[in-house]
Amino acid sequence: MDVPEVRPLQVADPLEDETLFRELTYRFLIWDPFVSGSRRVDLHPLILPRGLHDTARRAAEATVRSIARVARLAHEEPEEARVYALHPDVSALAAASHRAGDTAALVRVDLLLGDDGAFHPCEVNADCPGGFNEAFGLPRLARSAGFLGGENPTVVVDHLARRLVALARGGTVGLVFATAYAEDLQVCAFIKRRVEALGARAIFVSPTAPRASPDGALRVRGGERIDVLYRFYPIEEMAAQGNVRDYVRAVESGKLRTLSSFAQVYGQSKLSFARAWTRDPEAAREARIPATFAFGDIEVERIIDERAAWVVKRAFGRVGDEVLVGALASADEWAGLVREVARLVRRGDSWIAQRFIPQRTISTVWGPRYVTLGAYVLDGTFAGYFVRLTPESHVSHDALVVPAFVEGAPS
Template structure:
């Protein structure tokens, strides 16, 4: 059960300022569009547990898929991963799941037929503060509901198991972008307060020797004990050769995420699940049918195109959302380079009603860390496509008996 509760109008300004200044939301709008929602999503305990349980199983399946794909270079060639990255993937020789921190986020959507996932954000998922601080802030304004699992607590616990006490953790990100720095600042402040030292670094600041990095900033060179990368893997290969970005592929220290994640970040991996001889029934249950875009004309149904390595909903061709010009542009790109795209059968998102009569499309991102539930990241939009213009919305839990109104699954 789901309910969309509006924050009292007289309190919203205070709430928004608190989200910006205490919730690390330094980019509270895109262009002229406010991205801090005036609402709170409330779900009952059963729905919360279902989503988190499904996320945990999907996470285990995803890690199994990655390890299996790593042994199939012919399939990797078909995943829409750039050649230079495929070459780096071949160099992976020492991957052991338990030595690293495996973070991912599954995007669940309420639809007319139940819950579906649109994708897994497998490489560098966002929404860290939104799944940690935002529910705590919101619960002060909608006090009858409670926050759920706190993402950053779960993430820290995983690092504690794998990185020595008082260790130095490099937070690798695009340091000149405030929307990336706000995420890393949140993690860094929290880790600093709990016994670690956060080191804010660009990807080219790490100098690797035999799988062990040292961070070089100015005239300082600092040994690093763990890496949290918030820099998309496909961007790394744009660095000059002298930085030897390929070293990220064979770390001998705990890494979050290890580059093996790119094998399931690409939207094309579901095309080959039946060739892997592994049990991934939850992926097959929750992901809409996915095919090579060259087969669309021969298949019945309503299809949307997605770029293999697209992010933040970019270039997803939901016809009621995209312009004719954008649709034509995407179709030309698909025709020119079909191996960089995928076609997914369109699900019909079910709008969630708000207490003030408005309704919105909803996406609930379910975080997992090392296969364990790690919190929710909510976004809403008046349109079926959840993209950069969607609003961040806290997710709270209704404890006990509470009729929330909208039954989904």
């Protein structure tokens, strides 16, 4: 059976090289290379056998197709949309993009390596996926550190930049992010560089700053028009902003395009996996999506009793937050967590229960590790990987990020 592996470089710790570490920081703008006192990124590359890469790529694209079909139902059927329990402002943004044909989508599908040797999607980030600095920079730094083999399959950054420039049609790209967070700025600053390298104008924008002018265009800074919005800011956080109607008006008038589109909000909700199993089970099986249910559709006591078989997730949780893995909790801890989620659901919060994917570890220079392939899919087409390694089957902020290559001749 073909299995991926982390192949050691000749140097045990290549980022001790000051030149490489400066490139990491200044060329690729990775300003947070450590978390909790440990390195968050490294250069020893993950090598994917070509056949396994092909199956991972197909799984990612099939997952995006499945979730897109379910999302389309939510746009077309009011009853289906109500299942997601979105804030009215979020629903208005999504509806505006859908009506205007504003549908550009950059999705990252998280794939887990199952004990059957295949990759299985556990969730998607269809709203504002990140990891671009690492996905672009780490393979190049691995080359600088002496890795000469393999093909780099990751093209997401330059394809994203070209897509933004095309959507702007000669105008300005506005990059929206939470201005209090340096880790968000580093992503947008890196994308800004790539957009400007193509000759387009790009500016940073606070999410609350833009306003619609009388002609319907979205403007900032005393009148500068934004033609396309690259949004590294969760759509659910935009609820109750004073300028939501301005965004809606600009999108509906055709004077603003967004990436990822506001219309992708249904796919961002983890509930979309449950709806895929309810509305389109054949496609869900084809994509290897694990059986997923709205939390309220499964008896609480069953989830408690079958602890090792379940993962419970908040529908709009991000970066591993509010993901509860039964296999990693004691029986008493699990019972308390599940009953607390049941209480939150009764109050109107949205959670899912998903079948646990038994995983296999891979060989790495740090010992056996679980691998999560974040497969980028831009407008339906695979565009590369963001790879994280963990000592347990739960991926969060402290996962180790490494470069990915496909076995074979260098491209």
